[in-house]
Amino acid sequence: MKKDEKLWNEFRGGCNAALSHIYYQNVQKLYRYGRKFTDNDELIKDTIQEVFFHLIETRPRLGRTDNISYYLYVCFRRKLALHIKANRQLKSIDSEKDMEQDIDFSFEHELVQEEGSSEKKQKLNKALAKLTLKQREILYYKYTCGFSYEQICELTSLKYDSARTQVSRALSALKRVLMGDGVSINFLTIFRFR
Amino acid sequence: MLEMKSKKYTVDELLENKDFALWVLTGKCENNWHELLKSDSKQREAVENARDIIQLFEDSKLELEGEAVYSLWENIHTHTHQIKPKTKVISWQKFSGWAAAVLLIAMVGYWGLFVHDEASSYQAQFSHEINLDTERAHLILASGKHIWLDKTRPEISIAANNQLKINDQILFDSDHAVWKHENDLVQLVVPFGKQALVNLNDGSKVWVNAGSRLAFSSFKGKEVREVYLLGEACFDVRKNEKRFVVKTEEVDVTVHGTFFNVSAFSDEDEIETTLLEGSVAVKERKNIRVFENEIMLKPYEKAVFQKTDGTIEVEKAPNANEYTAWIDGSFTFFKEDLSEVFKQLKRYYNVDFVASEALLNEQEISGKLDLNSSLDEVLEMLSEIAEFNYKIQDKVVYVEQ
Numbered sequence: 181m182k183k184d185e186k187l188w189n190e191f192r193g194g195c196n197a198a199l200s201h202i203y204y205q206n207v208q209k210l211y212r213y214g215r216k217f218t219d220n221d222e223l224i225k226d227t228i229q230e231v232f233f234h235l236i237e238t239r240p241r242l243g244r245t246d247n248i249s250y251y252l253y254v255c256f257r258r259k260l261a262l263h264i265k266a267n268r269q270l271k272s273i274d275s276e277k278d279m280e281q282d283i284d285f286s287f288e289h290e291l292v293q294e295e296g297s298s299e300k301k302q303k304l305n306k307a308l309a310k311l312t313l314k315q316r317e318i319l320y321y322k323y324t325c326g327f328s329y330e331q332i333c334e335l336t337s338l339k340y341d342s343a344r345t346q347v348s349r350a351l352s353a354l355k356r357v358l359m360g361d362g363v364s365i366n367f368l369t370i371f372r373f374r
Numbered sequence: 375m376l377e378m379k380s381k382k383y384t385v386d387e388l389l390e391n392k393d394f395a396l397w398v399l400t401g402k403c404e405n406n407w408h409e410l411l412k413s414d415s416k417q418r419e420a421v422e423n424a425r426d427i428i429q430l431f432e433d434s435k436l437e438l439e440g441e442a443v444y445s446l447w448e449n450i451h452t453h454t455h456q457i458k459p460k461t462k463v464i465s466w467q468k469f470s471g472w473a474a475a476v477l478l479i480a481m482v483g484y485w486g487l488f489v490h491d492e493a494s495s496y497q498a499q500f501s502h503e504i505n506l507d508t509e510r511a512h513l514i515l516a517s518g519k520h521i522w523l524d525k526t527r528p529e530i531s532i533a534a535n536n537q538l539k540i541n542d543q544i545l546f547d548s549d550h551a552v553w554k555h556e557n558d559l560v561q562l563v564v565p566f567g568k569q570a571l572v573n574l575n576d577g578s579k580v581w582v583n584a585g586s587r588l589a590f591s592s593f594k595g596k597e598v599r600e601v602y603l604l605g606e607a608c609f610d611v612r613k614n615e616k617r618f619v620v621k622t623e624e625v626d627v628t629v630h631g632t633f634f635n636v637s638a639f640s641d642e643d644e645i646e647t648t649l650l651e652g653s654v655a656v657k658e659r660k661n662i663r664v665f666e667n668e669i670m671l672k673p674y675e676k677a678v679f680q681k682t683d684g685t686i687e688v689e690k691a692p693n694a695n696e697y698t699a700w701i702d703g704s705f706t707f708f709k710e711d712l713s714e715v716f717k718q719l720k721r722y723y724n725v726d727f728v729a730s731e732a733l734l735n736e737q738e739i740s741g742k743l744d745l746n747s748s749l750d751e752v753l754e755m756l757s758e759i760a761e762f763n764y765k766i767q768d769k770v771v772y773v774e775q
């Protein structure tokens with residue numbers, strides 16, 4: 181990620197053109213990320229703006245990074261969570277419980293284009309829907325964003341081992357859809373050779 | 375590149391392999407993953423299963439509309455002015471002490487027809503016939519001596535004592551001092567497929583794009599900082615008491631301290647000046663006219679000067695920073711049609727394109743091209759995204775559906 185590091189350093193050094201590069205390279209990514217948590221476009225736009233305001237305000241104190249997107253994601257999720265939780269609080273009765281509960285990651289807020297998908301794809305999508313919200317979020321970071329386990333842990337506040345366990349459970353569930361249950365096949369074989 | 379044929383991968387190994395996932399989701403292939411599909415049926419099945427799972431995580435196509443993106447940027451940009459940073463200058467190899475003002479100008483105009491107000495020997499310096507199809511960039515000193523520059527993106531600097539440095543080595547020229555006379559200019563010729571960076575001695579930088587020429591000198595002892603440009607360049611201008619003017623045949627761009635890109639090619643009818651930061655004045659320079667046509671630009675605005683009738687129009691340019699992406703060695707385009715992308719490739723690689731009108735205008739593509747790639751590599755990638763076939767023959771690219 182040498183390019184990221186260079187761009188980041190330029191920005192830290194006072195170059196506003198670098199800021200505009202960073203903005204244009206990440207604005208749509210952040211929007212899509214925001215849509216996983218809410219379909220309130222205005223809220224998402226406001227949060228993106230806050231993230232960049234934050235960058236500008238903390239510019240002289242910023243450390244190095246080799247993955248700008250990741251840094252923005254962390255900042256964005258934190259701020260979005262605060263807003264969503266605050267909104268929840270306005271509507272709920274048990275406010276303390278709501279503040280503790282993390283925000284929900286979901287693919288459902290987006291329009292799902294399912295016309296003409298194969299049976300296999302439909303089965304996979306159903307299995308995906310059965311995964312826990314946390315599992316889906318982790319897999320999103322792992323595959324869609326390409327983040328490392330360390331980065332995934334930071335974003336989801338999970339310990340390394342928990343994260344890995346969740347990934348393996350989720351992938352097993354998805355694999356089962358495609359490859360069938362290993363046990364039952366063996367059973368069939370045993371039966372045949374009787 | 376790994377020998378893919380011999381190693382076998384299980385589904386689990388593939389699911390944990392970052393490079394494989396990158397290939398599935400973006401098509402970028404460092405290790406020839408598609409070779410695995412030619413292997414035995416078990417391996418093929420593993421690859422397909424892993425791929426089907428990973429494809430579940432293709433990102434959505436949702437996007438914020440251009441207007442929203444632009445207005446969000448405006449707010450952010452305003453904020454940079456509200457927060458006055460204590461100039462903590464982080465200096466590293468190439469970008470030491472960037473001051474607030476960065477000016478990006480790409481200017482284009484006829485070289486030979488340039489006429490300066492004061493008597494000077496500028497015209498004599500720049501012969502109109504210069505072969506831009508050469509392999510390397512080169513410098514032409516006032517004495518007429520040619521100095522060839524290696525490297526795809528060479529860097530020229532003017533050292534403190536007015537000496538010329540090429541890629542950090544001082545040019546030692548015993549026969550001719552580089553700046554003998556006051557009006558001596560050095561001309562940098564950048565051929566197609568190359569770029570160069572010039573560090574002027576006021577701290578300003580100029581990235582010169584392919585197929586362009588820049589004439590510059592030491593600014594010491596001069597009242598105005600002037601450079602001459604034919605083609606396209608990005609200027610990063612340091613603010614000081616002396617005005618900085620970029621001269622092309624038809625248009626002078628005076629820098630008031632900003633970041634902007636000007637594009638003016640001699641074979642096009644328009645000269646474009648796109649501003650990213652600060653302010654510039656774009657003025658048509660014709661001695662005959664009584665009323666000078668001068669306009670001031672604000673950030674993310676673009677001035678288009680029509681050579682045919684001398685008018686200047688101002689437009690909004692929300693994707694302004696896309697114009698300057700090439701200084702990184704890449705060309706970014708955002709929702710452009712093929713004709714626009716081909717135009718840039720034509721410029722950079724010096725080839726012509728033949729394609730049907732329908733194909734050129736029908737789709738919008740966005741993406742980023744690495745300018746270190748060869749024309750073939752770039753077209754290979756584009757043809758997959760935009761779905762066309764092509765054939766290169768004698769510097770002409772024939773494109774069909």
